[in-house]
Amino acid sequence: MRGAKLREGKALSILSSFMETSHDNATQQKSQRPHLLVVSHETTLSGAPIQLIHLAGWLRSRGWEIALVAPEDGPVLEPLRKSGVELIFEAQLLIDPAYAALRRLAARFDLVLANTVATWEAVQAAHLEQRPVVWYLHETQVGVELMKLIHMIEPSLGLADALIVPTKTTARIYQPLTRRPIQVVPYGIPDLGRTSPRPSDKRVTFVTTATYESRKGQDILLEAITRLDPDVREKGNFVMAGRPLETEFHEQLRVRSREFSNVRLLGPLEHQQSIDLLRDADVVVCPSRDETMPIFLLEGMGLGRALIATDVGGVSEWLHDGENALVVPSQDSAALAVAIERCIKDRELIHRLADRARETFERHFTLDRFGEQFEATLLEAVESRESSAQPGSYEEWAELYETPREFDRIALRQAIETFAQRPLFSILLPVYNPNLDWLTDAIDSVRRQIYENWELCIADDASTDQSVRPFLQEQAARDKRIKLVFRKENGHISACSNSALALATGEWCSLLDQDDTLAEHALALVAREVNEHPDAGLIYSDEDKIDLEGDRSNPFFKTDWNPELFLGQNYINHLGSYRTSLLREIGGFREGFEGSQDYDLALRCIERLQTHQVRHIPRILYHWRMVPGSLAEVRDAKPYAKDAARLALNSHLERTGIAARAELCPENVESHRVIFDVPEPRPRVAMIIAARNHGSHVSQSVESIRPYLDSRDEVIIATNGGGEDDLAALEKRGGIVLRDDFGSNLGRMNNVAAARATAEILLFLDAGLKPAGEEWLREMISQASRRDVGVVGARIWSTQGLLAQGGFILGLGGIVGVAHAGIPRGHAGFFNRSFLQRNCAAVSSDCLAVRAKVFRDLGGFEEKKLVENFQDLDFCLRAWDRGLQVVWTPYAELVASESGVFLAPLSGPDADYIRERWAVRLNEDPFYSPNLSLALPGLFGLAFPPRWLHARG
Structure with missing residues (x-):
């Protein structure tokens, strides 16, 4: 303003x-x-x-x-x-x-x-x-x-x-x-110097200086003047001055003030004029509806003027009725009229109030007092920064955004009252020889839930620790919502979890481990998600880790449902909530998958759900305790879990009829890779190279690629010219060279080349790229051949071995940016994502594969409204709109002939079109957490504040 x-x-x-x-x-x-x-x-x-x-x-x-x-x-x-x-x-x-x-x-x-x-x-x-x-x-x-x-x-x-x-x-x-x-820190102003009282034979002058707006209450003052007995009113002068902020309000005041010859409305004043006006007053009046502590009241105090003020803001902290001012209730014109009349009839009252006001100024509102207090706070802020949590740390982030305060609790309880559904949550807690301190924390975290419609289903797997049974019985006696079952024989985690499931009577089941805890707002937010998406079948949240002292670290900010990434890692695990009927329909937890029983459970559930029924809450609702021997603390703590995970994945692929197999991820043994079969016969590939500015690089690229092609494949080059000898040689070897004045329009170059292709798969390549592995083409073909996949992108390295293309993140840097840009080979990225195939909002056309039919159905690249940039982004978003996945795979690797990482231009016609066409999508990348920053370079830093905060208002 x-x-x-x-x-x-x-x-x-x-x-x-x-x-x-x-x-x-x-x-x-x-x-x-x-x-x-x-x-x-x-x-x-x-x-x-x-x-x-x-x-x-x-x-x-x-x-x-x-x-x-x-x-x-x-x-x-x-x-x-x-x-x-x-x-x-x-x-x-x-x-x-x-x-x-x-x-x-x-x-x-x-x-x-x-x-x-x-x-x-x-x-x-x-x-x-x-x-x-x-x-x-x-x-x-x-x-x-x-x-x-x-x-x-x-x-x-x-x-x-x-x-x-x-x-x-x-x-x-x-x-x-x-x-x-x-x-x-109370306000402070320079000492204006006390002014002598005005002669008592003159009219009493009342002055207020404030912008003309409703909250300043000039209309209340005018109403009070109207209420005065005419004989009393004639003994006063009333002056208002200020800058009109609300034109209609000011005009109404101006019209009404014409009824009185002794009421004047002045316009905006310079500061010295304002001081002079206050100096000429007998009484300074503040009739406001809303104030902190008006500066003109302080100036009136400093000048030794009597004060009348409404009891708003901090006025009553310093002004006390009848002592150093007349203080009246806010919006009470009758009380204000009485105060004015008292001053008009009693000059001694004015003088006494003026003296006390000046004393108040000297005691509380001098500039030195104000400055010294303010300076101390400024210096303390600098000093405390050195000893506090590092700015931008997760400790700070969690304190700010994931630590509910009382007003958060009140707001959630009020929201719960409006829920159309208030489902009963059955929290499944299998235990075996637990640490009772940590188990106490786990149970207490359930008891502290803001959402109170829950039951805690605890199954003890025949613990040999004799203290466990009486402990659990004591807990159940304290809260009737706690149910217990004591298994006669130890059956391991799957059997024990099924025993807990057998106790469940709620519509939803949430999974909790014996060492871990729930955030107090966990069930409230899951219940809210159920109400907002009543057909949901599986809901998962973000999580972090807590150490033995309960300190939080290592937040796992997940993507929305990302089926490709889920084939590489179980990111649903904590907090996972399932519709109880779905769990019973699939037969609960399967024995033989211990260590990854929850992965197997989730895989079997998603087979029966549509994409929109798998919901993600981007909030830290689960705290996974790092204890000796747990996966939360060390890798390879449960080596059998990896074998069980691959067994679960291969079973899933078999049940769903997907021609593929699961293996260990070659770059991270804690993760997995699914290798998809190449159809037989292998689809023909059209290698399309747009030589926009790299005519001299085309021959090198083609020669590096040719060993991976067979005689049925096509090589098509669109060029503006340059490197004619190399291009002629390529033509002699069967390549197709399309020469035209394409200018800088990459979309048009690729569209023209694609129109000449007869192959089933189109593979667009930037001139200058060379393969960095033997299986890159096989990987691109196998992915692009999948029925539900529309577009496939590759992992591209710079000549320095830094990641140049890792899939796009919408909104990063303003429009779009590269995930993990610039990380070196071997760097896992955020929770191993640089090692794992995953869904992305978009991938780069530097190496992009798509079935020819899909390309034509989508209308190719936008070449009229996009000339130099963002054709790949626009194309991928259109593919998503058709229900086709966009997949980035790290198993197809290439190296660029140049260094550097893509930076999207933020201005120009292309940027303007993208912002207009995809405005909503650019702010809501489903595959990038709103808890992560959109600031470059895209290394998954924390967002201050998280975007979910303002998405809900």
Whole structure:
């Protein structure tokens, strides 16, 4: 909300004189203060900017090096300019979704101070640049309303190293929304000098200076004036001054004020004019509906003027009715009229209140008192950053976003009351000789659930520890929702889990291990998902790990349902919730799959579900304890689990009629690879190379590829020219060369070449690529031949051995970016994803395979509205819209002839078209967690805040 520019004219003498003094002092007491960037959303003569100017000048006098950045200049900044404060103006400062200017500036400074709730972007930028940031919040009810409109404000509260507010009332508004410390620092202003009382034979003058808007309550003041007895009213003068923010409101005031000859409405004033007006007053009036602590009241105190104020914001923290002011209820024009009448009839009351107001100013609102408290908080923010959790750490992230606060609990309980379905959850907990402390934690985590409609089904697998049975019996006696069964013989995990399942009477079953715990909001969010997707059959969440002390680490942020990735790893496991009827339909857990019994269970369940019935909640709802001998702590803790997992996968492939086999992942023995058969006879392949700028590389690429082709395959080259000798030689060997003035239109080059192809599979290759393994072509053909797969992409390395193409992530860097860009060979990436085939939103056309029929059904690459970039992205998204999968495989490897990683342009006609055509999709990549950052380079860093936070408002 940027105010109108102020009129030029009379100098701001009070501010200017103070700043000049500050500048002189600054040269005398240089100190090692942090270099401070101050961010202001406006430069108008309103309370928050004025208070910021006072602060900046005071800090400058203490030797601080300061820069102030704002969207535009304004006369209010002139005193800072004279004092040597660096002034920076960026028109796009607070409207750039990437925070580019703010991040660039924040990186230059030691500390950032963001002024008002409207500068939340500065808090985000400082956090991204790992700079300590202090947020100065003035707003009360306005802040509440803005948080409803702008979803990013509330999560930004948790990113500030400290929050400063002027009143306890303001603190109470923001404290429930953050665990960050909130420091109350009362406003402070320069001493304006007490003014002598006005002669008692004159009319009593009442003045209010505030912007004309409903929350400032000028209409209440006018109503109070109307209520006065005419004889009393004639003994007063009433002056209102300010900048109209609500035009209709101001016009209504103006029309109504014409009824009275002694009521004047003035327009916007310069600061000195405002001070002069207050100096000419007998009584300063604040009739507001909503305030923090109006600066003009402080100015009235400093001038030694009597005060009348409504009891809003922090007013009553400093002003007490009948002692140092007359305080009346908010929106009570009758009470306000009584206070005005008392002042008109009693000059001694005015003088007494004025004296007490001046004393209050001297005690609480001097600039030195304000500056010293504020400076201490700024310095503490810098110092505490050094000793606190590393900025951007998971410890910090979990504290901010996955640690429910009381208002979260209240909101969830209220939401639960609105659920159409309140399913009973049966939590299956098989136990065998458990550590009773950890089992206590597990059971207590169930008891603490915000959603209370659950039953805990505990099956003991004939534990030999004699303390287990009485412990469990005691737990069941404490809560009737706990059910027990004691098996007579040890049957291992599958049999024991089935015993727990036999106890279940709920519509849904959730799985819990004896060492682990549930987040307190786990079942509430699963229940919400059930209500939002009533036909769901399987629901899973994200998870993290806890150590023996309960400290959290290693968050596993999962993708939405990703069938290809699921063939390589069981990411459903924790927290997995299944419709009970489905579990019974498939026969529960199968013996013989111990160690991967839950993987086998999930594979058999998904065979009976449609894609939309497998739901993912991108929240950390499960804490997997790292204990000696568990998979959570060490790899290979249960070697039999890998064999069971491959058995489960191969059984799944056999049941579903998929011609493939499961093996160990060659780069990670904890994961798996499914090798799909190549159809017989092997489909013919058309190798299509667009030699847009690499005519000289074409021959090298073709020669490196030719050993993998057979005589039935085609080689088709579309070129703008160049390397004619090589191209002619290729033609002699049966290659097809299409010469034209294609310009830079890659889509058109590929479309023209594809139109000449007669093969069943089209394989688009960038000129300059060379195979890096023997099975690359077989892998591309086998994947592209699958009926449910539309597009296949390969793993491409740079000449330096860094990953150049690992599948695309929507929204990364603004439009699209490469997953794991730049990681070296052998690097697993995020939870082994650089080693595993998986579904992606899109893959690069640098090496892209597609069945010819699919290519033609989709209309080929977009060549009219996309000229140089994003044709592959657009093509893949259209394939998804047709119900076809896009698969990235690391088992087809190639090496580029050049170094570097793809960076999507953020401007130009191609970028504009993509944003318009796929606007919603660019913000919602189902295969990339909203808990992970969209900032380049795409190495799966944490998102501050997670995107699910503002997706729900």
